[in-house]
Amino acid sequence: MRGLQLPLSQTQRIRLQRALEKLQSLSCKANSDASVTVADTIPVNYEDALLKGHGTTDLNGDLVATVCGVVERINKLVYVRALRARYKPEVGDIVVGRVVEVSQKRWRLEINFSLDAILMLSSMNMPDGIQRRRTALDELNMRGIFEENDVVCAEVRNFQHDGSLQLQARSQKYGKLEKGQLLIVDPYLVKKSKQHFHHLEQFGIDLVLGRNGFIWVGEHVEARDSMVVDQANSSEQSMVPEEKNKTHTPLEMRQNICRIANAVRVLSTLGFSIDADLILETVELSSTVKIDIHDMLGSEFHVLVAEREAERRSLVGKRKR
Amino acid sequence: MEYVSPEGLRLDGRRPMEMRQLRAEIGTVAKANGSAVFEMGNTKVIAAVYGPREVQNRSQQINDQALVRCEYSMANFSTGDRMRKPKGDRRSTEISLVIRQTMEACILTHLMPRSQIDIFVQVLQADGGTRSACINAATLALADAGIPMRDIVTSCSAGYLNSTPLLDLNYIEDSAGGPDVTVGILPKLDKVTLLQMDAKLPVDIFETVMGLAIEGCKAIANYIREVLLENTKQLEYRRGL
Numbered sequence: 001m002r003g004l005q006l007p008l009s010q011t012q013r014i015r016l017q018r019a020l021e022k023l024q025s026l027s028c029k030a031n032s033d034a035s036v037t038v039a040d041t042i043p044v045n046y047e048d049a050l051l052k053g054h055g056t057t058d059l060n061g062d063l064v065a066t067v068c069g070v071v072e073r074i075n076k077l078v079y080v081r082a083l084r085a086r087y088k089p090e091v092g093d094i095v096v097g098r099v100v101e102v103s104q105k106r107w108r109l110e111i112n113f114s115l116d117a118i119l120m121l122s123s124m125n126m127p128d129g130i131q132r133r134r135t136a137l138d139e140l141n142m143r144g145i146f147e148e149n150d151v152v153c154a155e156v157r158n159f160q161h162d163g164s165l166q167l168q169a170r171s172q173k174y175g176k177l178e179k180g181q182l183l184i185v186d187p188y189l190v191k192k193s194k195q196h197f198h199h200l201e202q203f204g205i206d207l208v209l210g211r212n213g214f215i216w217v218g219e220h221v222e223a224r225d226s227m228v229v230d231q232a233n234s235s236e237q238s239m240v241p242e243e244k245n246k247t248h249t250p251l252e253m254r255q256n257i258c259r260i261a262n263a264v265r266v267l268s269t270l271g272f273s274i275d276a277d278l279i280l281e282t283v284e285l286s287s288t289v290k291i292d293i294h295d296m297l298g299s300e301f302h303v304l305v306a307e308r309e310a311e312r313r314s315l316v317g318k319r320k321r
Numbered sequence: 322m323e324y325v326s327p328e329g330l331r332l333d334g335r336r337p338m339e340m341r342q343l344r345a346e347i348g349t350v351a352k353a354n355g356s357a358v359f360e361m362g363n364t365k366v367i368a369a370v371y372g373p374r375e376v377q378n379r380s381q382q383i384n385d386q387a388l389v390r391c392e393y394s395m396a397n398f399s400t401g402d403r404m405r406k407p408k409g410d411r412r413s414t415e416i417s418l419v420i421r422q423t424m425e426a427c428i429l430t431h432l433m434p435r436s437q438i439d440i441f442v443q444v445l446q447a448d449g450g451t452r453s454a455c456i457n458a459a460t461l462a463l464a465d466a467g468i469p470m471r472d473i474v475t476s477c478s479a480g481y482l483n484s485t486p487l488l489d490l491n492y493i494e495d496s497a498g499g500p501d502v503t504v505g506i507l508p509k510l511d512k513v514t515l516l517q518m519d520a521k522l523p524v525d526i527f528e529t530v531m532g533l534a535i536e537g538c539k540a541i542a543n544y545i546r547e548v549l550l551e552n553t554k555q556l557e558y559r560r561g562l
Binding site: 005020023024026027035036037038039040055057059064066067068069070082083084085086110114115116163188189270271272273309313 | 351354355372373374375387429433434435436464465466467468469470471472473508509510546549550552553554555556557558559560561
């Protein structure tokens with residue numbers, strides 16, 4: 001019963017309720033009894049061999065859920081997919097994080113996991129592209145690459161044997177994110193897909209949907225590597241990107257960033273899954289109804305988005321049938 | 322003073338074995354990982370859970386399980402007479418400890434090694450039974466945060482006044498000075514995790530009072546599960562396919 005904390009007028013409340021009811025009727029045909037809460041017994045067939053997955057435990061021979069969520073069955077495996085929870089990393093996921101600490105040969109990143117993630121200096125591509133050992137000089141110049149509070153995009157590399165998480169950034173597309181906004185949504189809303197980097201050409205904006213629920217909306221940059229300062233070279237060359245950073249972001253670009261960011265905020269407060277198409281549709285809706293950027297977070301636009309989403313899902317449902 | 326009238330009604334019009342009205346709301350603190358408001362009659366408590374996250378104080382880190390911390394506070398405006406209480410007085414440290422131990426017993430801490438879970442509970446309106454309300458709110462918030470638990474913990478109090486066992490004491494009955502038994506149970510496992518009483522009672526009476534409190538806990542458990550299930554379903558259908 002997660003209530004929207006919005007001031008709704010009488011008609012808006014009814015419209016929103018109707019839209020949400022429509023959404024409910026569309027989805028509950030598929031699996032209405034799959035939702036469980038903590039300590040619910042999960043009905044399973046004990047004749048078959050059975051693998052207990054995440055979110056389940058054994059209690060006197062019964063399979064019992066330990067989190068609230070949806071029961072998923074894949075062959076023998078039975079697990080509970082938790083909805084609202086912190087991020088559970090999987091190897092290969094693309095994440096966005098914030099640097100909390102620069103320490104010996106590594107950066108510590110906050111990525112909404114139960115521990116801070118570690119990005120080793122050695123798992124970064126060197127800006128000059130040469131494969132070589134990282135020297136002590138490289139280590140001293142680590143703050144030239146990322147500083148505390150920088151927003152960084154990387155890929156999950158592996159879990160260490162002690163449970164800590166390692167990241168890597170061995171490609172041009174990873175690295176520091178600048179000139180934009182970081183939005184934090186619930187990780188279950190971001191689906192795994194083939195593409196997590198989106199270049200929205202009509203706006204000239206980069207959209208990075210981190211699997212950990214960190215979403216980056218920022219100005220489009222051509223090659224990310226140009227931002228990373230060349231470590232081996234002397235300091236006058238490292239001044240060049242500094243100057244480049246000072247270039248002005250035009251007002252229109254900043255408005256576009258805000259519009260897209262507000263679209264993401266609306267989708268996340270309504271609890272709709274977030275992908276690039278849906279964000280773009282929401283942005284288009286906001287420009288067709290000619291709503292101001294700052295009014296996008298008001299109740300009227302929330303209701304509009306909910307109604308539009310209900311319509312869209314019912315259309316998708318019909319097409320499938 | 323007469324706490325149960327000859328007609329068998331209490332001061333606030335309830336029957337001896339009647340509970341106050343329950344109300345729960347999930348997701349009240351936007352920035353927290355999990356949050357809830359829990360009301361028992363006029364008692365109103367808000368709880369927020371942060372974590373599991375990186376341990377703030379490295380020396381407290383535990384290598385094979387999560388560190389659970391709890392902070393209980395009472396809002397200045399929560400009681401009838403507005404009192405400026407110093408933070409960390411004896412009563413609130415004791416209740417913090419009680420809540421921490423109860424919640425730690427049900428969280429599967431071994432699944433989240435070297436991390437920390439923070440539980441913050443604040444009493445917004447105090448009308449007796451704040452301890453129980455805090456535990457119930459904390460359970461809801463933990464479940465909302467998606468933290469794996471053995472079972473939900475629910476808590477309820479019962480007392481014994483005018484030779485009648487009374488369920489879910491309010492402030493007036495609480496301050497009568499009679500025995501006040503607070504029980505916390507794991508309803509599915511059928512185990513007691515919390516039992517507090519600061520008075521003396523004969524064993525046979527104590528048993529009936531405790532049995533009454535356990536019945537109360539079970540009723541609260543049913544309500545909490547309903548709320549959680551409704552919340553889960555809503556999250557799932559809103560997310561869509």
